[in-house]
Amino acid sequence: MGHIVISKCIISAMRLISQLTHPHGTAIWDLEPAGILPQEDAMQVPVFHVVFVRNPYSVVNRKGARSSSLLFRNGINMEENRETAEMENTQEQEEVVLHVHRHLYPEEKELKTAKKEYKEYKIYARIMFVFFLLFGWLGGSLLPYGFTSSLRTMISRGLGLDDGDKINAVKEVLESDWYFGKDIENLDERLTDQAIEGLVANSEDTHTLYFSAEESDSFRQGINRNYCGIGVQYLEIDGTNIITKVMEDTPAQQAGLQVGDVLYEADGTLLSDKSAEEIKEIIQGEEGSIVSLKILRQDKIIGMPVERKNLVSIADGKVIDDRIGYLQLYQFGDSSGDAARRYLDTFREAGVSSLILDLRDNGGGYLTSVTDVASLFLPKGSAVLQREDKEGNITVSKTTQEQYCQIGPIVILINENTASAAEVLTMALSEQRDDVTIIGTTSYGKGTVQVERKFSDGSSLNYTTQRWLSPDGVWVNDVGIEPDREVRLHEVFYHTFTKMKEGNEYKVDSVSPSVEDMALCLDYLGYQTDRKDGYFSQILSDNLRQFQHDYGLEETGNLDVHTYRYLYGQTRYRWQTTTDTDTQLAEAVKVLQGM
Structure with missing residues (x-):
């Protein structure tokens, strides 16, 4: 037209x-x-x-x-x-x-091109229809499924992978063609978890993590330190599970359990061959239920039923002398502020005027919790920390309550495992108060802030969104906090122990890392040692024989696996049940008594 x-x-x-x-x-x-x-x-x-x-x-x-x-x-x-x-x-x-x-005109050109392409498409579609019709008929009628499956696999292997979506491309290959995939239950879920873990793993930030549903629950429980049990801590020493601590106001204390009791049986199950994790699963349970315990005390077996209860083990405290209080915070969980306040009430009633705040081995927790604790020691409106996002915007977190008590001076104990929120509190108190002394060793140095985002299946992504700085703008990341007074514990606590193999035995003139472990433990426990370099001297043998005598072991003077485990266990037991070897705590008491 x-x-x-x-x-x-x-x-x-x-x-x-x-x-x-x-x-x-x-x-x-x-x-x-x-x-x-x-x-x-x-x-x-x-x-x-x-x-x-x-x-x-x-x-x-x-x-x-x-x-x-x-x-x-x-x-x-x-x-x-x-x-x-x-x-x-x-x-x-x-x-x-x-x-x-x-x-x-342009419209005519487009129409002419479209007509040409449509005509070509119809021809192509007819050809492909006939091809697939014949291929399907031949494949289904003449060839077995196994052959067509193998053919499909060969073709897919010959083709390249999609560069645009490498993660899903690799996942599809592993799900369809990976030999070991046939033996893995929930392969899709496992591959997905591993892929996410690979995404978050990086050298710039080791604190961005992906947690499965179970890991997420465990992580949260580790911060809040809440569980349903009886309220004891115990230590396994060569098959013997010894109670090292009985918590205050717990079912264990009410039932009469004591430090040094051996956990012998629980609900009819012998505990001597169980690991610490297995024992925890047996003793813990639903609130209000009863666990029937048998404990070994001075060669006597005593049976006692203990009711399980929901407990929070977030803090501990005691009065050291007439005017010094000792407060230990294990984590900064949801209830840390309330727990600290209860102990401060006890100290005030006892007339305590100075405080030792023990943050050793405290790995941190929630920033809201550390702000609650800081409010107990700082005036209202005091800066606790600064948070800086990737755009450089800074938010200052401040105390929102009136200072709870006027206790002071304060000594803060830190070590290489003091991290994150524990470092926040240490810096806030030391910069905002004039009566704070830090004792111990350089802290961990974690100066970043993470947030948690949960998936519908319970798994979660914990990723870094900010860095935190002290009220004065100090960033401790990868540097840590240097104490005002550096005090180290016995060298056994900084030593990496070897695992002595079954059947090995060391005698005088032997050389082994296990002999070095033995010498350090003997020295910590108060026995005489002349060298700690792995050489088995006669003096070491004589003192090892004395140790064997003191603890009822076979007196050979030689180091076997049984003696090795007992040495290591008694070292831990002494540390957990006494304070006479805690040089850092002793220095803190000395500082406060001199003020």
């Missing part, structure tokens, strides 16, 4: 030109295709010859033959002379040829 309209416009224009240039007669003209001329764009446009003839009664075509009609050669009959017969006309004719290009 567009061709007809454009052609009529051209004809009208030619007639007008003819009348202007040939006033003595009407110009008769003819249009015919003249091929295709090259164009700048990709479309091809037909070109027409326009022929002007001075004699209006005779038309000569391009081959010289006369015609009784005027025809537009692309199919449009312009005029037919039905009245006049063919006449001879010798009058000289003048022929003028013009090249006229038919213009295609």
